[in-house]
Amino acid sequence: MQAQIFAWIHTTWLSQVAGKSDWVFTTMETVHFMGLSLLLGSIAILDLRILRVIKRIPVAKLFDLIPLAMAGFAIQLVSGVTMFSAEPAKYWGNFGFRVKMVLIALAGLNALWFWLFEHRDLKQGAAGQENRTSAKVVAALSLALWLLVLTFGRVITYLDGFEISTLFHSAGAAACAI
Amino acid sequence: MQSHALNPFLWLHDSYLATIVRESSPVYATVETFHAIGMGVLVGTITVVNLRLLGLLKRIPVFMLVNLLPLIWAGFVINACSGSLMFASDAVKMSQNRIFLTKMSLILAGFIIALSLRRVVFQNMSKWTAGGAIPGTAKFLSCSSLLVWYGAIVAGRLTAYFQ
Numbered sequence: 001m002q003a004q005i006f007a008w009i010h011t012t013w014l015s016q017v018a019g020k021s022d023w024v025f026t027t028m029e030t031v032h033f034m035g036l037s038l039l040l041g042s043i044a045i046l047d048l049r050i051l052r053v054i055k056r057i058p059v060a061k062l063f064d065l066i067p068l069a070m071a072g073f074a075i076q077l078v079s080g081v082t083m084f085s086a087e088p089a090k091y092w093g094n095f096g097f098r099v100k101m102v103l104i105a106l107a108g109l110n111a112l113w114f115w116l117f118e119h120r121d122l123k124q125g126a127a128g129q130e131n132r133t134s135a136k137v138v139a140a141l142s143l144a145l146w147l148l149v150l151t152f153g154r155v156i157t158y159l160d161g162f163e164i165s166t167l168f169h170s171a172g173a174a175a176c177a178i
Numbered sequence: 179m180q181s182h183a184l185n186p187f188l189w190l191h192d193s194y195l196a197t198i199v200r201e202s203s204p205v206y207a208t209v210e211t212f213h214a215i216g217m218g219v220l221v222g223t224i225t226v227v228n229l230r231l232l233g234l235l236k237r238i239p240v241f242m243l244v245n246l247l248p249l250i251w252a253g254f255v256i257n258a259c260s261g262s263l264m265f266a267s268d269a270v271k272m273s274q275n276r277i278f279l280t281k282m283s284l285i286l287a288g289f290i291i292a293l294s295l296r297r298v299v300f301q302n303m304s305k306w307t308a309g310g311a312i313p314g315t316a317k318f319l320s321c322s323s324l325l326v327w328y329g330a331i332v333a334g335r336l337t338a339y340f341q
Contacts, residue, residue, distance in 0.1 A: 037217060150218065
């Protein structure tokens with residue numbers, strides 16, 4: 001099943017283009033770094049403002065950064081999917097990639113929570129007013145999750161060929177030795 | 179083989195810290211990760227400031243952008259430190275790498291543009307905040323700033339490929 005899916009991905013136009021030349025891949029990687037800057041920068045400003053590390057700008061005025069963060073995410077999605085399509089089996093088997101995908105899903109849920117339950121209250125809050133604790137927790141989680149997404153993205157290359165099971169094996173062996 | 183006295187980059191390459199960064203891949207990966215975090219904070223915040231000066235993100239009052247400047251500095255410091263470590267770990271080759279030298283020139287240009295923007299926009303705030311119109315010079319500088327910083331990202335990525 002999995003092998004069939006990967007084989008199908010390889011037949012797609014996107015995979016053919018991405019896998020054909022190093023230039024396409026390098027370009028996508030560079031674009032991925034640009035999108036990272038847009039996404040992380042705007043999210044960091046918003047989160048740090050809710051956490052009151054940045055002060056004096058009313059939170060509601062910073063909501064203009066949300067479309068910018070979404071634009072950054074869209075860039076990440078397109079460049080990321082292109083890179084994935086070049087070598088699906090390699091990424092799918094990579095521990096760093098898997099953790100990264102789970103973290104993105106969690107960050108997405110966290111953003112959804114923000115939009116559903118915190119967004120309106122923050123919008124109405126006055127400039128000097130303390131934000132409520134739940135909003136701060138969401139902001140801290142968002143910052144932590146996106147920094148971890150970046151970290152696990154960065155180590156994908158280093159974990160090429162790394163098997164998580166070997167870690168359990170060596171942990172098991174160590175436990176037996178004790 | 180040149181002596182250390184004649185080639186400061188060789189001395190840097192062989193220094194204790196540079197050797198650790200070069201020889202341990204967990205350490206190198208950590209430094210690299212910090213470089214990416216710093217880049218996101220630095221370029222991301224600069225983008226927000228520049229886009230605002232170009233007339234986008236209109237709800238953010240221009241005079242409030244001053245509060246974002248410490249974040250730009252934080253990103254810059256993270257990247258200067260992590261970048262210096264990575265440079266030192268491969269100092270001899272890097273000092274001769276044209277793409278890397280291009281990146282350094284772009285960063286220098288970005289720095290000068292940022293200082294000019296501070297002069298034009300943030301130190302003359304009272305002159306034009308009342309009217310609300312952003313001076314043409316500020317728009318020109320913002321455009322150049324975006325080009326230069328995103329150019330630095332491109333050059334940085336290419337540095338890893340052409341050594």
